[in-house]
Every structure is written in structure tokens, then in C-alpha cells.
Amino acid sequence: MNTSSSLPNPSGQNQNARPALPRIAVLATGGTIAGAAADAADTSGYQAGVVGVDQLLSAVPALSTVARIAPEQVASIDSKDMALPLWTTLAQRINTLLATDDVDGVVVTHGTDTLEETAYLLHLTVKSDKPVVLTAAMRPASALSADGPLNLLNAVTVAAHAAAHGAARGQGVLVAFNNRVHSARDVVKTSTYAVDAFQSPEIGALGWVQDGRVEFQRGVVRPHTLASEFSIDAAWPHVEVVASYAGVSRIAVDALVAAGVRGIVVAGTGNGSIHQSLQQALAEAASRGVAVVRSSRVGSGHLMRNGAAADDALGFVSAGSLNPYKARVLLMLALAAGVTGAAALQKVFDTY
Numbered sequence: 069m070n071t072s073s074s075l076p077n078p079s080g081q082n083q084n085a086r087p088a089l090p091r092i093a094v095l096a097t098g099g100t101i102a103g104a105a106a107d108a109a110d111t112s113g114y115q116a117g118v119v120g121v122d123q124l125l126s127a128v129p130a131l132s133t134v135a136r137i138a139p140e141q142v143a144s145i146d147s148k149d150m151a152l153p154l155w156t157t158l159a160q161r162i163n164t165l166l167a168t169d170d171v172d173g174v175v176v177t178h179g180t181d182t183l184e185e186t187a188y189l190l191h192l193t194v195k196s197d198k199p200v201v202l203t204a205a206m207r208p209a210s211a212l213s214a215d216g217p218l219n220l221l222n223a224v225t226v227a228a229h230a231a232a233h234g235a236a237r238g239q240g241v242l243v244a245f246n247n248r249v250h251s252a253r254d255v256v257k258t259s260t261y262a263v264d265a266f267q268s269p270e271i272g273a274l275g276w277v278q279d280g281r282v283e284f285q286r287g288v289v290r291p292h293t294l295a296s297e298f299s300i301d302a303a304w305p306h307v308e309v310v311a312s313y314a315g316v317s318r319i320a321v322d323a324l325v326a327a328g329v330r331g332i333v334v335a336g337t338g339n340g341s342i343h344q345s346l347q348q349a350l351a352e353a354a355s356r357g358v359a360v361v362r363s364s365r366v367g368s369g370h371l372m373r374n375g376a377a378a379d380d381a382l383g384f385v386s387a388g389s390l391n392p393y394k395a396r397v398l399l400m401l402a403l404a405a406g407v408t409g410a411a412a413l414q415k416v417f418d419t420y
């Protein structure tokens with residue numbers, strides 16, 4: 069990890085000056101926001117994660133009126149390739165920064181593909197009530213009407229607002245995208261190319277950010293950050309996602325069990341229903357001690373425990389309103405923390 073510059077030391081500042089701007093660390097990880105193409109009209113054939121954090125920041129001169137920025141290049145990847153060790157590095161770095169008096173908040177620039185997973189992971193493992201705000205872009209930095217610069221300015225604005233004890237404080241990890249502010253728990257990517265690619269289905273965004281103004285319309289109810297029992301420091305258990313669909317076989321589940329997987333999240337049809345062949349394989353997996361979590365591939369709505377499958381009898385856990393990929397994050401953290409058994413895991417899913 070490179071630290072390309074460090075935060076200004078406020079101690080030498082003029083005491084008569086206006087209150088110093090908040091100190092926000094911008095941690096860059098790559099993604100389309102750092103993408104570049106040879107042609108400004110190219111918004112699909114670009115390379116993600118090639119523009120450095122200093123260049124991203126220099127495209128947004130207005131940042132200097134909102135915060136004192138400390139940039140770090142944590143990674144330069146396409147977020148489709150996000151890996152568990154990088155999650156550990158990122159979360160640990162954020163915790164280290166926020167534990168100091170030199171940093172008032174963190175903004176993470178990220179690819180859109182796995183942003184919802186990283187955001188939820190941080191929501192559950194950041195040990196601070198200082199703001200952490202993720203942002204991204206749907207168009208590369210080289211594009212006509214690139215959306216990254218405004219998203220970055222808005223993310224820093226939300227972090228600065230929270231650092232000044234605004235309504236954004238204490239809401240857990242946030243995602244600022246296309247003028248909206250979402251909770252990390254609820255936000256999902258819902259479009260392949262639209263600039264308005266992130267939604268919090270059914271529940272809606274927490275609020276909005278525009279022209280330097282931040283407003284919240286609701287708060288986050290479930291525990292996160294300091295109230296979360298989970299930490300980033302344990303080893304990652306092996307958890308995979310399988311899907312149910314017409315004609316699905318049990319081959320994938322059997323192969324995962326043979327590979328020694330600790331948990332399986334199933335993206336069920338509709339209200340979390342599972343094809344009988346897959347359900348039989350999953351029930352056998354559960355009886356052998358594999359944690360099986362039932363979620364839905366639909367994209368919105370919640371599951372009822374014992375609704376579309378006899379969870380009690382089969383040893384399954386219901387993911388509630390988490391999508392399969394967020395359910396996998398929570399299952400990995402719970403297993404890493406030593407939570408075992410369907411009843412205890414169900415409590416975790418009912419809580420977070």
C-alpha cells in the first residue's frame with residue numbers, strides 16, 4: 069500500500085482562522101471510477117482501475133473547499149476480482165486510520181460490481197463511529213459526462229458532514245452514489261450501465277447529497293460498526309453461493325460439500341423456494357454440519373422462516389432481507405466468529 073501524501077498537521081494553524089476542515093482519508097481501490105479508455109465516447113470497453121488516486125482527486129478541485137484530503141492507493145483492481153485478503157487489508161487499514169486523531173472520516177473509491185459486498189463487510193467490521201463512505205462510477209474517468217468526479221465530491225461531502233456531527237454520523241457505512249446516500253446494508257447494484265445504478269430496494273435511500281447539502285430522511289435500525297460483534301481479524305471460512313433454477317442438479321452442492329465448504333448460501337427462486345433436487349442435497353449438507361442459508365434471487369423483498377421451505381426440519385437458516393451476496397458476507401463473519409448451528413446463525417441473521 070502506498071501513502072501518496074499525509075494529512076496536514078492542524079497544530080500549527082492560525083488560532084483565529086475559521087474551524088479547520090475535516091480530515092478525510094480517500095482510499096482508492098480501482099474500479100470504473102479509476103477507469104480509462106482511448107476514446108471519450110467509450111463507456112464499455114475501458115480498463116478499470118488504471119487511474120491513480122492523485123489524478124482522481126485533481127479532477128475535483130472543489131474537494132479542497134470541503135475537506136483536507138489524505139489520499140492512499142490501497143489497490144488498483146476491477147472490483148469483479150475483489151479477494152478476501154484485500155477485504156482484510158482494507159478493513160484493517162480503515163480501522164487503523166479511524167483510531168487516530170488525525171483522521172475524521174474515510175471515503176473509499178471502489179468498483180461498482182462488488183461494492184455492495186464490500187460496503188456491508190465494512191458496515192459490520194469497522195470499529196468506529198467516524199464516517200466511512202463508499203463511492204464509485206458507472207462511466208470511466210476518461211468518458212464524456214463521467215459520473216465519478218461528482219460522486220467523489222458528494223462522498224467526501226457526506227463524510228465531512230458526518231465528521232461535523234451531522235445526521236450522517238452513527239449511521240454505519242454509507243454509499244454515496246448519484247446524489248443519493250444509501251445504507252451499506254440495503255444498497256444493491258440494479259443496473260448494468262445506467263448512471264443511476266444503485267438502489268435500496270423497497271426501503272429506499274437514507275437521504276441525499278446535492279450541491280454541498282446533505283439531508284437524511286430515515287435512520288439505520290440494525291446494529292453495525294461499534295455495535296457489531298464481528299471483527300475483520302479472524303480467518304475467512306469457505307462459503308459459496310449456489311442458485312436454484314429450472315432443471316438445476318445437485319452436482320454443485322455435492323462438489324462443495326466434498327471440497328469441505330463451511331457454508332452455502334442458496335439464491336432461491338421467489339420467496340426462497342428451492343428445487344427439490346437441490347433442496348435434498350442442501351438438507352444432506354446441513355445434516356453434515358454445513359451452514360445452509362436460504363435467500364432469494366428476486367432482488368427485493370424478505371423471506372419468512374419456514375415459509376418456502378421447512379427450515380426447522382431441514383436445518384436451514386433464512387437470510388431475511390439480505391440478498392445472497394450480502395448473506396454470504398454475514399455468514400462468513402458469523403462462522404469466523406465461532407457461531408455455529410442453525411438456531412444461533414438464525415439469531416445473527418435476525419439481528420443484522
Ligand code: ASP
Pocket residue numbers: 098099100101116145146147148178179180181182204205206207
Ligand atoms: N467492473 C467494474 C468494477 O467493478 C465496474 C465498475 O466499477 O463500474 O470495478
